[in-house]
Amino acid sequence: MSFLEIFAFLLDGFKISLLIFAVTLLCGAPLGLPIAFCSMSRFKPIRFITKVFVWIIRGVPLMLQIFIIYYVPSLLFGLDIWKRVNLYFTTGNQLSYAGSVIAVLIAFIINYACYFSEIYRGGIESISKGQYEAGYVLGLSKNQVFKNIVLKQVIKRIVPPMSNEIITLIKDTALANCIMVGEIIYKANVLAADKALIWPLFFTGVFYLVFVGLLTIVLGKVEKNLNYFRS
Amino acid sequence: MALLEVKNIQKNFGKTEVLKDISFSLEKGEVLAIIGSSGSGKTTLLRCLNFLETPDKGTISVGDKLLIDGADKTTLKDEQIRENRLHFGLVFQNFNLFPQYNVLQNITLAPTLLKKGTTEEIEQNALRLIDQVGLSEKIKAYPCELSGGQQQRVAIARALAMEPEILCFDEPTSALDPELTGEVLRVIKGLKNENSTMIVVTHEMEFAKNVADKVIFMADGIIEEIGTPEQIFENPQSEKTRTFLQNSLESF
Numbered sequence: 101m102s103f104l105e106i107f108a109f110l111l112d113g114f115k116i117s118l119l120i121f122a123v124t125l126l127c128g129a130p131l132g133l134p135i136a137f138c139s140m141s142r143f144k145p146i147r148f149i150t151k152v153f154v155w156i157i158r159g160v161p162l163m164l165q166i167f168i169i170y171y172v173p174s175l176l177f178g179l180d181i182w183k184r185v186n187l188y189f190t191t192g193n194q195l196s197y198a199g200s201v202i203a204v205l206i207a208f209i210i211n212y213a214c215y216f217s218e219i220y221r222g223g224i225e226s227i228s229k230g231q232y233e234a235g236y237v238l239g240l241s242k243n244q245v246f247k248n249i250v251l252k253q254v255i256k257r258i259v260p261p262m263s264n265e266i267i268t269l270i271k272d273t274a275l276a277n278c279i280m281v282g283e284i285i286y287k288a289n290v291l292a293a294d295k296a297l298i299w300p301l302f303f304t305g306v307f308y309l310v311f312v313g314l315l316t317i318v319l320g321k322v323e324k325n326l327n328y329f330r331s
Numbered sequence: 332m333a334l335l336e337v338k339n340i341q342k343n344f345g346k347t348e349v350l351k352d353i354s355f356s357l358e359k360g361e362v363l364a365i366i367g368s369s370g371s372g373k374t375t376l377l378r379c380l381n382f383l384e385t386p387d388k389g390t391i392s393v394g395d396k397l398l399i400d401g402a403d404k405t406t407l408k409d410e411q412i413r414e415n416r417l418h419f420g421l422v423f424q425n426f427n428l429f430p431q432y433n434v435l436q437n438i439t440l441a442p443t444l445l446k447k448g449t450t451e452e453i454e455q456n457a458l459r460l461i462d463q464v465g466l467s468e469k470i471k472a473y474p475c476e477l478s479g480g481q482q483q484r485v486a487i488a489r490a491l492a493m494e495p496e497i498l499c500f501d502e503p504t505s506a507l508d509p510e511l512t513g514e515v516l517r518v519i520k521g522l523k524n525e526n527s528t529m530i531v532v533t534h535e536m537e538f539a540k541n542v543a544d545k546v547i548f549m550a551d552g553i554i555e556e557i558g559t560p561e562q563i564f565e566n567p568q569s570e571k572t573r574t575f576l577q578n579s580l581e582s583f
Contacts, residue, residue, distance in 0.1 A: 234427035237381050238441035238493055239417045241409065248444060252431045330475040331430040 106291065106300050113287030114307045116201070117273040120283065124208040124269060131209060132216030139221055157214040163275050166207040170200065170279045197281050204276045208269075215265055223258040224250070227331075256326040263319040267312055332395070334359040334528055335380075335497055340389035341401065342375055349375045350386070351552040357497070357545070360526040364533055364543035364560075368575060371549040373532045377499050380530070381421045382412050393418045393496060420495030424502040426482040428474040428489070434461060435470045438489045447493070460488040464518050480511030484518055491522075498522070500531040516542075536579050540564050548572045 101109075138150040157165070174180040185199025227250050235245035277286035288301040333356035342350040350372045357363050365373045378384040380391065386401035398415045399407065407415070428437050438457040447453060461467055464484035474482055483503055490498055500519065504512035516538050522529060523542055533539055539546055539560065546563040548556040548571075556563060556572045567573045 228427075230423060230425060230427040231429070233383055233421075234423065234429070235441075236383065236413075237416055237419070237421040238489070239413050239445055240441055241413060244444050248440065249429050256431075329430045329473050 101291075101295065101297075106297070106303075109291070110284055110287055110300060110304060110307065113282055113284035114304075114311075116276070116281060117270065117283045117307075118311075120201070120204060120208060120273040120276055120281075121270050123205050124212050125266065127205075127209045128212035129216055131213035132220055135213055135217035136220035136224065139217060140224065154214045154217065157211055158218075162207065162211050162272060163278050165211055166204055166275060166278055169207045170203045200279050200281045201276070203279065204281055208272070212265070212269060216262070219258050219261045219265065220254070222261070223254040226257055227253050252326075253331045256329070256331060259319070259323050259326060263315075263323070266319065267315060270311055270315070271308060333357060334361075334393065336390075336392040337380075338390045338392075340376070340379060340386045340391070342372075342379060342384060342386050349552055350379070353389070353552075353554055355547060355554065355557060357528060357530070359496075359528055361528055361544045362523050362542055363530045363545045363547065364539035365530065365547045365549060366533065366536070366539055366563075366575070366579075367547075367549035367555075372552045373549050374501055376549070377421065377501050377530065377532055380497075380499060381419050382416050383421075417493060418496050420490035420493060420498040422483070422486050422490050422498070422500045422503050425506050426474075426479070426486045428482055428485055430474050433471050433473050434466060434477075434485050437474070437485055438492045441489070442492050445493075453492075457488070457492060460491050461485075463491075463521070464488045465514075478511060479507045480514045483507065483515045487515075487518055487522075497528045497530060500529065500533070502532050502534060504533070504535060534579070536564070536576070548575065550575070 135150060135154065138146050139154065141147045141150070170182055173182070182199035182203045185202060186196050189196035189198040231249055231253065232245055235249045240248070273283055274285045276283045277289070280286065284304045284307055285301070288304050291297045291300045335357040337356065338354050340350050340353040341348070353372075353376060355363075365376070367373050375384060379386045382399070385407075386399065388401040390400045391398045398418065429440065432440060435454070435457055438460060439453050442448065442453045442456070443450065448456070458467075458470070461470060464487055466481060466484055466488075469477060469481060469485075474485070477485065487498075487503075503519070504515050507515065512535065516535065519529065519531065519538075520542050531539070531543070541560070543560050546558060546560050547554050548563060548567075548569070550571045556567060556569045562568075563572065564576065567576060
């Protein structure tokens with residue numbers, strides 16, 4: 101295999117890594133918000149349940165969570181949904197792993213939503229009471245105060261920790277290979293096993309580095325755009 | 332008929348009685364200064380007037396409208412509270428300007444959200460207020476680019492933009508460097524000349540003496556003494572007032 105062929109082969113895998121990254125970010129980031137509000141709820145049982153849930157999700161390895169989502173439906177209910185989806189999308193001898201990808205996405209979205217929720221909670225709780233009160237005494241409603249006064253200050257504060265988490269996310273996508281999803285490391289392993297080529301495994305690092313480099317530039321721009329005020 | 336009528340306000344935080352039995356009234360155009368040592372309940376009283384705290388007992392009326400009766404345990408609806416708040420404005424000790432908005436936006440935000448006029452009217456009014464507090468050159472500046480005194484003047488303009496009937500100040504100069512207090516006090520004094528009704532919690536005795544029409548001295552959650560500045564500062568009746576004034580006016 102030529103270098104270009106190997107590059108294209110790895111790139112195919114990296115597309116799956118990027119897919120997991122993008123869907124997790126797009127679904128996990130909004131989902132973190134209701135979880136954050138529940139963990140700050142005035143209603144104690146809700147707060148308690150949310151905190152226990154976040155504790156479990158953050159306390160158990162993501163790889164284990166992927167295994168649980170992937171295997172538990174068939175173990176408990178004898179329902180092999182993920183494999184059925186895989187088969188459904190399989191055409192000819194081109195084996196599909198769409199079902200496995202969905203299982204991975206569910207695990208990733210729940211896991212990352214919990215991490216994001218804690219970042220949001222920290223950001224929201226760090227805004228001084230005075231900002232809310234200043235809005236209230238002007239006659240604004242709670243929603244107006246949150247939307248027009250608090251939100252942007254929260255965003256400014258959570259950009260650095262969110263950047264960190266987002267950078268971790270792209271590298272965590274490699275965990276998907278534990279249930280045979282063909283992301284980039286999985287592809288490199290295939291090359292190692294079938295063609296006895298070990299260098300592509302190390303070469304995958306370049307993909308991650310380039311992508312993280314781009315992310316760093318974009319996130320740095322976002323941070324800079326919010327630099328016009330101090331809070 | 333008094334503009335503001337406060338009757339028998341009580342407020343506890345847990346077991347601590349912060350306000351024991353506060354009653355006073357204020358005529359339109361009057362300036363009331365509230366003095367007293369820390370922990371005497373001055374700030375809590377102001378927060379009750381602005382509905383940031385709910386009194387446990389007592390009533391607050393503006394004009395002939397009863398705004399709140401602490402004994403009435405049915406909680407007020409958010410909407411009702413918001414409407415009540417519009418009678419009052421509050422200027423905080425630490426300004427609490429909105430950091431992501433510039434001077435003009437800080438002032439126009441609430442009137443815009445509450446549709447207090449057309450965009451143009453709101454902006455014209457804001458520009459007039461900015462001019463009134465002497466910050467016409469700083470319209471586009473963000474709070475972090477302003478000195479404490481300038482920030483507090485913006486905060487005053489922001490409160491005025493909602494045209495409150497009674498404007499409250501919670502130690503408006505306590506967070507300022509001494510050389511900056513003058514500019515803020517001058518603005519407040521200017522408002523008095525425009526016949527604004529104001530309640531000022533302050534440690535600036537000279538200011539209370541010269542600007543207020545009425546002075547309340549608070550101690551341990553009650554009004555220890557109330558009267559004209561002359562009565563309170565020249566001829567205090569209560570022992571506590573005398574001690575407090577001696578300590579506050581002590582020169583070194």
